[in-house]
Every structure is written in structure tokens, then in C-alpha cells.
Amino acid sequence: MSTIVEDGRRARGDASRRLVVNHAADIASVEGLDGLTIGRLAEASGMSKSSVAALFGGKEGLQLATVAAAAEVFTADVVEPARAEPRGVRRIATMLRRVLDYSRERVFSGGCFFMATAADVDSKPGPVRDAVQGHLRTWYGYLEAQLRHAVEAGQLALDPEGVEQLAFELISLNNEANGRSLLMRSDRPYALAARAIRERLIAAGADPADLAPLDQAADAASRPRA
Known part of the structure; x- marks a missing residue:
């Protein structure tokens, strides 16, 4: 019986944490991680301040949990759908279309959570900056790895320095679209970003037939919102 009660409490605690960090990620995408307070999250989630504080152990714990939750959303929205495509240019195009859609569709109210929070913590050393930096390193590294695979498969014509340069440019175009x-x-x-990304990949040797997801992204962004 005690195990059942304990499991029930743990499940309720996990559900409460998810509720709070979902609110927190949306707020942080607009106001930055420094905009998160126990009181603000208690009001947004309908919980007491003491309950929120008990879940996270303070503001830094809340910020770290929020970064982790936002990273899970990014992976689910951007990376995992692209993995349905074979490795190579088609997967790259799908992933870059997904990252544009993730921002354009306002999965978080402030657009890309990590662009908002990177600007907030980039000059503030500590565990929270390390967490944001860690996610971005993983994302940048994953894109570079996909580009290298496309080179090895003969789908792109780039040297190692060219892979790094192209990854930088593709991410920069996405970031500029988000901010503008x-x-x-x-x-x-x-x-504009989808078309520019497409042209950069073609210049690197990509077959235009593999870049349909970017054409779809440009078309979707060109249509008036309902």
C-alpha cells in the first residue's frame, strides 16, 4: 500500500513539474530566464509559492528544469521528425524546414526559446548558461554531423572547413528569421530564410529534388495567416 501511495505522489509531483515548466518555458521565451520567479509561476500555474519552491528548490533549479523541458520540445518538434528521413540532404532539408516552422508557429510565444535565453545568459557564467550552451552545442553539432554524412555520401561537395562554415550560415539564417x-x-x-538556405545547399552540391521541404517552408511562410 505504501508503495502505491508513494507512486501516486510521485506521479502527481511529475505532473505538477510539467505544468510549471511549460508555463516557465513560454514566459522565458519572451522575458528571458531572469524573468522567471517562483511567484510568477505560482500565479500562472494556479499553485502556491511554497508548492512551486518545493518542486524546484529555488530559482536556479526552476531555470534548469525549464531549459531541460524546452530542449525536449525542440528535439520532439525539430529533430525527431527529421529522423524519419534517410540520412543526407533530405534529412537536412526536413530538419531545417522544421526549425523554421518551430519558430514561425510560435511553439513558444517568444519564438525560439534558445535564441531568447542565449541572449539573456550569454555573459552570466554558471549552471544555467552551461545548460543553454549545452543544448546549442548539441544542436549545432548534430547539424554538422548530418552535413558531414551528406559529404561522405557524395550528396554535398565540401571540405571539413566548408562543413563548419555552411552549418554556421544555415543556423545564422534561421536565427535572423526568428529575430526579424x-x-x-x-x-x-x-x-526569405528558407529560400536562402535552399540556395546555399544547392551551391554546396545538393540535388534540388531533395530540397522540397524548404520549398514547402517558403510557401507556408508566404501564405497569409488565417
């Missing part, structure tokens, strides 16, 4: 869209309240930057 938020500032200008327009989807057009996503269409």
Missing part, C-alpha cells in the same frame, strides 16, 4: 519576424511581426523572414 518577432521584431517586424511578419512571417516573410521565414520565406
Whole structure:
């Protein structure tokens, strides 16, 4: 009986944590991680301050849990769907279309959670900056790994330095679309970025037939919102 009661409490605690970090990630995407407070999250989630504090052990614990939750969302929305495609240019195009959609569709109210929070913590050493940096290193590294595989498969014509350079440019185009869209309240930057990404991949040797996901991203961003 005690095990059942303990399991029930753990399940309720996990559900409460998920509820709070979902609110926290959305707030942080707009106001940065420093905008998170126990009181603010208690109000947003309908819980007491003491309950929120007990779940995370303080503001830093809350920030770290929020970063981890946002990373799970990013992986589920961007990386995992692309893995349904074979490794190579088609997977790269799908992944880059997904990352543009993740921002354009406002999975988080402030667009890309990690672009918002990186600007918030980039000059503040500590565990929270390390967590944000760790996710971005993983994302950048994964994109580079996919580009290297495409080179090895003969789908792209790049040397090692060229892979790093192309990965930097592709991520920069996505980041610029995210920032400009938020500032200008327009989807057009996503269409421009999708076309520019497509052209960079073609210049690197990609077969245009493998880049249909980027054409779809540009078309989606060009249509008026309902």
C-alpha cells in the first residue's frame, strides 16, 4: 500500500513539474530566464509559492528544469521528425524546414526559446548558461554531423572547413528569421530564410529534388495567416 501511495505522489509531483515548466518555458521565451520567479509561476500555474519552491528548490533549479523541458520540445518538434528521413540532404532539408516552422508557429510565444535565453545568459557564467550552451552545442553539432554524412555520401561537395562554415550560415539564417519576424511581426523572414538556405545547399552540391521541404517552408511562410 505504501508503495502505491508513494507512486501516486510521485506521479502527481511529475505532473505538477510539467505544468510549471511549460508555463516557465513560454514566459522565458519572451522575458528571458531572469524573468522567471517562483511567484510568477505560482500565479500562472494556479499553485502556491511554497508548492512551486518545493518542486524546484529555488530559482536556479526552476531555470534548469525549464531549459531541460524546452530542449525536449525542440528535439520532439525539430529533430525527431527529421529522423524519419534517410540520412543526407533530405534529412537536412526536413530538419531545417522544421526549425523554421518551430519558430514561425510560435511553439513558444517568444519564438525560439534558445535564441531568447542565449541572449539573456550569454555573459552570466554558471549552471544555467552551461545548460543553454549545452543544448546549442548539441544542436549545432548534430547539424554538422548530418552535413558531414551528406559529404561522405557524395550528396554535398565540401571540405571539413566548408562543413563548419555552411552549418554556421544555415543556423545564422534561421536565427535572423526568428529575430526579424518577432521584431517586424511578419512571417516573410521565414520565406526569405528558407529560400536562402535552399540556395546555399544547392551551391554546396545538393540535388534540388531533395530540397522540397524548404520549398514547402517558403510557401507556408508566404501564405497569409488565417
